[in-house]
Amino acid sequence: GAVVSQHPSRVICKSGTSVKIECRSLDFQATTMFWYRQFPKQSLMLMATSNEGSKATYEQGVEKDKFLINHASLTLSTLTVTSAHPEDSSFYICSAPRGGRDHGYTFGSGTRLTVV
């Protein structure tokens, strides 16, 4: 079935550095990728929607310059957390709609980001 591979699964970085998270669709073309953030014991909050070949759409309150999203190809979308701070520590999950009549979504396994 459709698989989205998300890397890294865990990352620890120093405050002020940048971290890149990748999501690859392995056996289907993901023209759209949704990026979510999940704080401990909370729900998934949609951050932004990336579309291959165009600019990402950010949800209200999400800083575009801090969370850089690139959808370079039909199989790769990346989220870069720039100048990370401890408050950016969270669980980040990507999701790609598979489209068609199935109307299914495939989720990555998530990235646990810890900023120290």
Place this chain on the structure above:
Amino acid sequence: AQSVTQLDSQVPVFEEAPVELRCNYSSSVSVYLFWYVQYPNQGLQLLLKYLSGSTLVKGINGFEAEFNKSQTSFHLRKPSVHISDTAEYFCAVSDWGSSASKIIFGSGTRLSIRP
């Protein structure tokens, strides 16, 4: 815009007892409804989804849910829970507008199973 409300943040249940996790949605258009399960530090796994047709939907791991349009509800049920069902459960909604519509999640319900 759509929204999802999960009325219970935590539900403690004894093993082998039945359970119902409640979900209500709000939308001005027709929607698709989903239930996902999340185990600690993992991604999401789809339990079941309602797209159209029969209002009673059966999913994996013995779960089922019933779509009730008049009550705008999509409650999740299981007749007999197991310790392994301990996890976080999310109800979610997306609209019919596009096969690439964003999916909105409820706040989640933590199901804890007591032996």
